Amino acid sequence: MFDVYPSFLLARNPINLLYLEVTLIECSNGNELSIPAASEDEVTALCAGSSASSEAGSSNHLTELPTCAVCLERMDDSVVSILCNHTFHAGCLEQWTDTTCPVCRYIQTPELVAEQRCSICGQSSDLWICLICGNIGCGRYAEGHAYRHFELTSHTFCLQVGGQRVWDYAGDNYVHRLIQSDTEGKVVEYQRGDPEAEADEKKDKLDGIKLEYTCLLTSQLESQRMYFEARLADMERAMNNMEKMAQAQIDDLETKLTQSSSECKSLKKQLQEVSAAKQANEKKCVQTVSKLTKVTSELKEEREMNEMLRSDQQLWKHKVDELEKKCATCEQQFSQRISELQEQVSDLMLHFDAQSKIQAQLDSAQVSKEEIETSHVDVSMSTPEKKQRRKNKR
Secondary structure, eight states: OOOOOOHHHHTTSOOOOOOOOOOEEEOTTSOEEEOOOOOHHHHHHHHHHHHHHHHHHHHHOOOOOOBOTTTOOBOOSSEEEOTTSOEEEHHHHHTOOSSSOHHHHHHTOOOOOSSOOOTTTOOOSSEEEETTTOOEEEOTTTTOHHHHHHHHHOOOEEEETTSOOEEETTTTEEOTTEEEOTTTOOEEEOOOOOTTTHHHHHHHHHHHHHHHHHHHHHHHHHHHHHHHHHHHHHHHHHHHHHHHHHHHHHHHHHHHHHHHHHHHHHHHHHHHHHHHHHHHHHHHHHHHHHHHHHHHHHHHHHHHHHHHHHHHHHHHHHHHHHHHHHHHHHHHHHHHHHHHHHHHHHHHHHHHHHHHHHHHHHHHTSSOHHHHHHOOOOOOOOOHHHHHHHHHHO
């Protein structure tokens, strides 16, 4: 079975083309077919074509020596390449006791399952396996993943799973019934002859199978080499583009980093200025708060004082009203008392005046004492009008 070289190993390991000579084919029924060796002219032509194409491809790209998949050392001597195009040291390959390729077994050998299925959609019927890499895909009457695999990898031949038919996507026909005529060299459909002619045609059949297998192997290796060289060139171009893009991004990031550094410095300077202004404002704020607290306490005291003064004002106002009332009452009483005393004084004055007159008459002997004792005086009460007149005169 041929091997598809993995893309992640292709970047490190170049493809080596090796001409293989098949001398024995084991059939499915257990029989062995011996194949005669190819002529020197055919081998020379095949090797010349392979070496020319290899030189043309290697002149454009320089690659380093591949590494052995077993010991991971550079393969500079004693190199052995097998049918699947994997290369090893001769000593490393001798230590491998199995008949399969160690790289293929590690990378491409699928897990054992109960039944074969399409590697993409999981279809279990109408399956075709690629003769180059072993990929399993569904046929064109299902999802057509086998044909998509051919479009992607250019692997031409596939074998029907569970059958013996081989399909050629390039020629769009079956190839398990085609042989190459020895005389004309053309590919013709094999027609069963009479039982007597089978013995004569056996040699031609073996020659056709040998040549067909050799050409198939050579063409597939050549197509595989061209495919992976194209893939390698695409990957190199993609890597170059990615490197350019990465360099452009690095330059852009460096420019942005420089701008960010300058902006950071200016922002740090502004931050220091703002911090100093903040500290000054905080100091002023503390002073203002202390002043505000002091003024607030003074205002509170003034308000309390005002409240006390207002309450005292109301109290003293009430007391003043009471005193005014008392003064008015006392004044009225004093006025009445004064008027009474004035009347008494006037009466006393009249009494004293009359007494003095009587005494004078007694002294002058105008009136005797007996007359005075027998006489009487009528005193009339003064009217309110007279009292009012007296007040007015005063």
